[in-house]
Amino acid sequence: MNVYSTKQLRNVVLLGHGGAGKTTVAEALALVTGVTKRLGSVPDGTTISDYDKEEIKRQFSISASVVPVEYEGESGPIKINVLDTPGYFDFVGEVEEAVSVADAAIIVVNCKAGIEPGTIKAWKLCEEMKLPRLIFVTNMDDDQASFRELLLKLETQFGRKIAPFQVPIRENEKFVGFVNVVKMEGRRFTNMSEYVQCDIPDYAEKNLAIARDALIEAVAETNEDYMERYFSGDEFTTEEIQGALREFVSKGEMVPVIMGSGIHAQGFSYLLQVIDKYFPSPENLQCTGVDAGTGEHFYTGYNEESARSAKIWKTVVDPFIGRYSLLKVVTGTLTPDTQIYNVSRDAVEKIAKLYVLRGKDAIEVKELHAGDIGALAKLTVTETGDTMASTNARVLYDGPKLSKPYTYKAYSAKTKGDEDKISQALSRLTEEDPTLKVVTDTENRQTLLYGIGDQQLDIVVSKLAERYKVAVELRKPKFAFRETIRRKVTEAGRYKKQSGGHGQFGDVKMEFGPSGDLETPYVFEEQVFGGAVPKNYFPAVEKGVADCCLKGPLAGYPVVGLKAVLLDGSYHPVDSSELAFKMAANIAFKKAFMEAQPVLLEPIVSLKVNAPDQFTGDIMGDLNRRRGRVLGMDSDHNGSTVVSADIPASELYGYGTELRSMTGGLGTFEYEFSRYEQCPGDVQAKEVESRAAELAED
Structure with a gap:
């Protein structure tokens, strides 16, 4: 693959509802740009981005993946890093990782299905991250698909930002071309995405006029001079329209709507043109960071002349393709056979070779410039979210902002002796997907697996079996209950044991009641008069109470909110011992607890x-x-x-x-x-x- 400068790069993430056609869009872009010779199929498991066995088996994306394509744009060649993301909500962490390094987004909408929850979530994410975006309407080959109806829904849902750049041309209920609203010219498909100019059909005139008026009105709002010309009835040139649209789209103030058919690879040449013309290159963007020395926040541009720095946005740990740290270069130029400092871990890493990942294929490259997305293999300490930099430029960049997992289940090995293997395998999976978390619950003697949703946890079980050959079982977790009492009770406890020689003797009278503080297990006091129990045995009595609080008599849960008061007792000058008084307190506790309204x-x-x-x-x-x-x-x-x-x-x-x-x-x-x-x-x-x-x- 060729080396590209910062201004020649476009980093574009595909977003949308599960099943809307994001992977097919990535596949069609690869086909149109010559990366592949035939269109891969999700049902057949032949796509570039869905290469994992679980993705092929389930026929949907599970992980974010990169499909870089090269395109000859109007002003020269560009490289588009297409980031394909899952649409199912359990894998939102993969989406958030990809969005953290994207400079623009394509929201894919199935024309027949219309606006789905994933469409709305994608839009909200773009708003939150301030990402320029366009909406690509796929499935236009379906004769039941109404572009005009979908456009009205988009305008209702998302407001005046929506700007149709195309109007469809249909013949005999088939999608055969489109009208370019910017240039006011018809386009008829010839071979896949290729097209020739054609006349604008009469039936398209009405919708075209509505779309054109909305577009021109938006252009007029870009500056006062244009607004005056608009009200005076002047026409704008195509160059003026495109210049205004570029400004609006790159700021996210206008969202183009364009269309195509994924399975027929129609409309993708125009999509590439729009990406080239209207989406920003990293050259025009900034990244936020923190000076590791002073703690000061700063903004830096993607400048290939500065000292080198990069941020790790994803880790791939696969038994078959190896371990790769995916990065986005922020400043400078990365080259092979060099060292780079991991600012987050305070460690130096060796860069042997530089790669660009295309699905599961690692393509070796000579260098990566600021703004580009690449990969490093076999780094020793680096993890997702880390910052790499020159030793003289110690900066920290924001890592992906990931959703916190709240769904969890307990898990156990199906085969005894597999626990260590499972632990190692889960360590690799959590490294690859930071929204997974393993927590050991010692109190309830269980290990918990946290994730975003049940489907994600089920896929983890499947990956453990497929990749690492270990079987685990998920089940409902136990919950951390507590025990306490509701009323005061006074009880005596006597421990006496004689077995030749010195015996054991301890005798206590104690009052147990609620302390009112459920944050602490117990409060211990003594109110003994006259030396009935020597002071040196008080700690032993308290130890007996403390031991009982670890596992309550009601259901074996820890006890909280207890007040224990030693009132009286007796001792033997020879047979009494700390153990005897500890056991006596234990007996008094157990008798009193069950009489004191335990709950x-x-x-x-x-x-x-x-x-x-x-x-x-x-x-x-x-x-x-x-x-x-x-x-x-x-x-x-x-x-x-x-x-x-x-x-x-x-x-x-x-x-x-x-x-x-x-x-x-x-x-x-x-x-x-x-x-x-x-x-x-x-x-x-x-x-x-x-x-x-x-x-x-x-």
Whole structure:
């Protein structure tokens, strides 16, 4: 592959709903630019970007991948790094990684399916990241697809930014060409994306006039001189229109809508022209960073003449293709056989060779200039989000802003002895996908696997079996209940043991009651008078209480909120010992606890659910069914409502799937631990019974 300067680069991410045709768009771009000789197929598993066995088996994208293509633009050759991303919401981390290095976006919309939840999410992400974008309407070969109807919906949903650059030409219910609204010329397809000029059909005139008026009005708004000319009835030249559109599109203030057919590779020559003309090169953009020495924030341009620096946006760890760190060069030029400093890890890494990844293929290149996307192989300490730089330019760039995983399940090895293999395999998978997280829950003796959704966790299990030949089983996790008491009880505890020689003797009288502080296990006090229990045994009595609090008598959960007071007792000058008084306190504790109205406490979390306004009623009803208490509702002033609630942690199991079903995928949630509260009687009875069976089995 040729080497490209900063101004010759375009970094474009494909976004949209699952199944809208993003991978097919990437495939068609590769075909039209000569990367491939035939159009790969998702059902056949022959596409460049969906190369993983899981992607081929499931027929949808799971990971973000890069498909660089070379195109001869109007002002010379350019390289377009096409970033193909998954559309299913469980893999949002892959989307966020790709967006972090993209300079513009193509939102792919299936004309027949129309605006889907993934379309809306893609738009919101572009707004948040301030990404210039265009909408590519695919599936235009379907005779049921109405471009005009979709355009009206887009304008209603996204406002005046929507600007159609094309109007379709159909003959005999077939998509045969389009009208270029900017140049006001007809185009008829000949071979795939190639076209020739043709007359504009009469039936297209009405829609063309509407699209043209909207376009010219937008152009007039770019400056006062144009506005005066517009009101005086002057015509703009094609060059003036294109110049104004370039300014609007590159700032994200106008969103072109263009069209094509993925399976027939129609419309992609024009798409390449639009990318070349209207999308910005990194040369015109900036990256935010922090000076590692002073902590000062700064903006830097993508300048190939500066000291070299780059940010790692993704890691690929594959048993077959190896380990690659994908990077975007921010400043300077990277070359092979050099060293580079990892500022994030304070370590020096060796660059042996430079690569450009195209799907699973690693293409060796001589150098990478500022703004380009490439890969380094077999780095030792570097991880996703790290910054690489020259030792004299110690800067830190923002890594991908990733969604936090809230869905989790417990997992265990199906075959004993596989635990170490599973741990190593999961370490590689979490390195590749930072939205996966492994947490060891020692209290409940379980290991938890966190992710964005259930589908992602299921695919992890499948990858473990396919790639690493280990089998794991997912199950509902155990939840961290607590035990406490509700009333005061006074009990005696006596430990006496005689077995020849010195015996064991300890005798205590103690009062147990609620302390009112559920944050600490117990509070210990002594109110002994007259030396009934010598002071040197007080710590042993407290130790007996502390040991009992580790595993309560009710269901074997830790005890909290207990106040234990040593009132009285007796001792033997020869047989008494610390062990005896510890055991006596243990006996008193267990007798008193079950008489003091023992109750189970369940963990309560503070939950926030963000979803479009029309789903608020359904969400509140579902939260009530899950024993949640709605605390408030706040508008985000963007058509959505944030519902705040307190809810038992155990009731959130499976909530992600339910919320997605209720809101069509547009709802999101987050939570954090708040406190412990008493369980309802039926929940307590069920948990005590379940726990008893479990402890008996152990």
